[in-house]
Amino acid sequence: MTTHDIHTIDTGFVRPCFDAAYLVVEHGRGAFIDCGTNHSVPRMLGALEHAGLTSADVDWLILTHVHLDHAGGAGELIAQLPNARLLVHPRGARHMIDPSALWAGASAVYGEAVMEREYGRLRPIPAERVVEARDGHEVDLAGRILRLLDTPGHARHHNAVHDTRANVCFTGDVFGLSYRDFDTTNGPFILPTTSPVQFDPEALHASIERLLALRPQAMHLTHYGRVDAVDRLAADLHVQIDAMVALARAAHGRPDRHVVLKDSLTDLYAARAEAHGWQQGRDALRQLLGMDIELNAQGLEVWLDR
Template identity: 45%
Template sequence: MTTSLVTDYEHGISAIDAQFHRPRRAAIHLIVEDGKMALVDTGTTSSISGVISTIEEKNLSAEDVHYIILTHIHLDHAGGASECMRRFPNAKLVVHPRGARHMADPDKLVAGAIAVYGKAAFERVYGEIRPIDRQRIIEASDESRIELNGRSLLFIDTPGHARHHNCIYDEQSNAFFTGDTFGVSYRELDVSGIEFVFPTTTPVQFDPSAAHASLDRIMRFNPEFAFLTHYSRISHLHRHVESMHNLIDAHVKIARSAGTDHNGHDDRFTTISSALQSLLLQRIRKHGSRLPEAEITALISSDVKLNTQGLEHWLDHAN
């Protein structure tokens, strides 16, 4: 079943649109195993009403949500976690050990986001983020597992995008829930069933060497699918992993070139963002997309900005 809000896949997996800024930008993944549920990533506080509605439409109960799983704690993935814990009384929060303390005491996380967006914009987009009881938090270390009604979910540590990032392998579907580790892929850019995937180098912990290693680690499982937060299921992973490696290197090359350019380019941010937009537009056209350039630009503009910020931070802190 596919609606404007929900896409149902095999093996009890559904993508719920988090309605983050625009349709189909961020997905919350619901896993149902014989009436018991887990959510992978949460969107923001305002996303949770859509989750509640989806659960009700499936004739399931909020009391049967057993786990809220965060791939990492960036707020487009984790901003709705405290609201989930309030609305789902039997749920445990499962998070990377590096992120757990920020869920129990989110003051620094909130302060950092307010510094970027401003208080009014932060409150409008993310709402209230409350501390989560430490007794309800499970720290998912590398190669740990949880059981959802007998269904095993394996956590592997996948830095590169963030040092507090896990990917979750579901053997039943032979798929990974990859957060941002396997990049970004918007369904509007699909051409003849083939997706376009590109990296996210969002600040402040981009590490290209770790990003390459995490992709290779995922592929050692030979998964059939990856469920990306931005946006949902992709296949053709052996094809996409090569493109991801290539594009990570291309991002790094652009950043390094801008960092050492003495030909009058005073605005490093503008130099990098312009080069990234040109790179992605060229690759999207090569992929076969016939969308108008203005529409492609609108789809990727936020990612270009965030990727540029991440590359600038990496340039300033890599050595």
């Protein structure tokens, strides 16, 4: 889908319409925002061809953050883009130059075999091609300004991207998850996403409000695609962040905390989805959101233990 020369790319990670990257085109120049995994690189290059660009026409690969569903393919993609530089939060830059710690941390959770299968081996990016994007950093894409905004809450190394011409934001994970599977006549359904080590509810509330203050026409989420009705979705996120924190506190200290928290999160999302007009039921919701519920439970537990 293309609006304002913004191309949504399905990276192919996990399932269709689960993980998006974006290509912004202005006067024959391109900037990618996020890139999926190594296995996504052919899709990224295919998007260039579809847009009438070549690999030499790309000036930037901009990462919202370095979690591997957003950035795992960055090294392989940059190697295919002779004129592009990587733009990343200062806290994430070293992990792109030397991804060994990133690989080791993820492998400790998932195992080497799963990492190889799902993400592919991470390729280092030469330091001279990496630019650190501090809060307010601006990219001039053939006269189109893309402004980077430090937006913690999901991760401390998270930037959102404000496209000032289209007046939309590319939100990575800070504006939650909204899969098209849950769309109803009431519009998109949304829920927050924590991360297993850096969830910060107060920072997440503040980051959402910071994006909302820009009065954007739409948000472009990694999971998944463009969503409108920004004010309503932001309100939904605020309510759920508080509800998730309350559920975590209620489960704290229990020996079966993780199981209890996963069940209570499932109940929360199922009730909200039903109220939103989604009629497929709790089991179908668990099938679609199982990975996200697991990660949210882990993120809340790490936050509790901190």
